[in-house]
Amino acid sequence: MKIDKRIIPLAIGGLGIGTTEFTIMGLLPDIAKSLQISIPEAGHLISAYAFGVVVGAPLLIGYSVKFPPKKVLMALMIIFTVFNALSAIAPDYNTMMIIRFLSGLPHGAFFGVGTVVATRMAAKGKEAFYISLMFTGLTIANLAMVPLVTYIGHTFHWRWYFAIVGVIGLFALGFLKLWLPILETNQDTHFMDELKFLKKKQAWLVLMITAIGFGGLFTWFSYITPLMTVVSGIKENQMAYVMILAGAGMVVGNLVGGYLSDRLNPEKTCVLLLFLMMISLAGVFFLSDYQNISLMLTFICGALSMSVSAPINIMMMKAAPKSEMMAAAFMQAAFNCANAMGAFLGGIPLENGYSFNYPSLVGVGMTLIGLVIAFRYKQQYSSESPNQKEVIKECISCDK
Numbered sequence: 001m002k003i004d005k006r007i008i009p010l011a012i013g014g015l016g017i018g019t020t021e022f023t024i025m026g027l028l029p030d031i032a033k034s035l036q037i038s039i040p041e042a043g044h045l046i047s048a049y050a051f052g053v054v055v056g057a058p059l060l061i062g063y064s065v066k067f068p069p070k071k072v073l074m075a076l077m078i079i080f081t082v083f084n085a086l087s088a089i090a091p092d093y094n095t096m097m098i099i100r101f102l103s104g105l106p107h108g109a110f111f112g113v114g115t116v117v118a119t120r121m122a123a124k125g126k127e128a129f130y131i132s133l134m135f136t137g138l139t140i141a142n143l144a145m146v147p148l149v150t151y152i153g154h155t156f157h158w159r160w161y162f163a164i165v166g167v168i169g170l171f172a173l174g175f176l177k178l179w180l181p182i183l184e185t186n187q188d189t190h191f192m193d194e195l196k197f198l199k200k201k202q203a204w205l206v207l208m209i210t211a212i213g214f215g216g217l218f219t220w221f222s223y224i225t226p227l228m229t230v231v232s233g234i235k236e237n238q239m240a241y242v243m244i245l246a247g248a249g250m251v252v253g254n255l256v257g258g259y260l261s262d263r264l265n266p267e268k269t270c271v272l273l274l275f276l277m278m279i280s281l282a283g284v285f286f287l288s289d290y291q292n293i294s295l296m297l298t299f300i301c302g303a304l305s306m307s308v309s310a311p312i313n314i315m316m317m318k319a320a321p322k323s324e325m326m327a328a329a330f331m332q333a334a335f336n337c338a339n340a341m342g343a344f345l346g347g348i349p350l351e352n353g354y355s356f357n358y359p360s361l362v363g364v365g366m367t368l369i370g371l372v373i374a375f376r377y378k379q380q381y382s383s384e385s386p387n388q389k390e391v392i393k394e395c396i397s398c399d400k
Helices: 005-026 028-035 039-062 069-087 093-121 127-155 159-179 201-221 224-231 236-263 266-287 291-307 309-319 324-351 358-382 388-396
Strands: none
Touching (some): 005 039, 005 093, 005 127, 005 224, 028 039, 039 093, 069 093, 069 159, 093 324, 127 159, 127 236, 201 224, 201 266, 201 324, 224 236, 224 291, 236 266, 236 291, 236 309, 266 291, 291 309, 309 324, 309 358, 324 358
């Protein structure tokens, strides 16, 4: 099948974003040792980036909706590239915290604008396929780039990780310039129009499910390196293979989540997958001492981390049919709230002297809360929702 080259710049941008967001989990001990801080303190760098996503997504989308999407995407990638490159030379912990926050600002806005651009470039009936092509970069990042860059960071120095992300950003910027078409913008819309979907309780429930439910998995993923090396007995130089295993799980989970969402309705799929998340995190807490079981759980948790993506985004499309760009940005913000809360709350038992399997116990509680909210959402909105495919068709064809 021939791939439309116009979508490739968005995929490369996703590759860079996925690499910078997820590689840091595997290099926390290296960063902590170099900057002379504890591993939980290093985990706050994850939270700083995620907080930048949360702040930047609505603000940058809100104030850029009147500009041509191509120029907006290029500006966002410039910000992303500059601050990731600066992360490679940050001299101390406090400076790194500030730079990581600034690096996160364009993340959610890039995916928000990119989602709408992908649908506009697609032929009728191919919109969802084009969106999936954009997120292919994020999937490849988890499968290939994250373990590769983790290995480079362990073998040479963790600062090479940020330098590599900067290079990917330059490639993305070049391909955006060369291959992304110039698309019209809507001069009639403004910030407050884009935010009207937030008046709906339905939208807030979806955001809460994402922020809290996903946060449970980030309690596990944020501290995966010390968990696997200290508790499960994996050698540090083998962590790249562990990250490949997690990345393979994400690829499989993404496909399975989409398949289930098509066969069931998205609300039922979301409830089912959150329940499985809770069980798998409990398994991490109780069974990580057993190396083979721990590796199996790494694949399962990786799969579950991506499996909810399809159904939860469909649920948000139902809640915000005329504000898809801002809604997509808010979903990225909610996802990174999950990232920040997972890293922060998961670090609390570590700061109090508990073992590295205890963050997953915190994750069980967070996922349980997300499950309760998802079940409530299902009861209130599932039965009254029209046919899923018609909703998607209506949402993605909305004229901004």
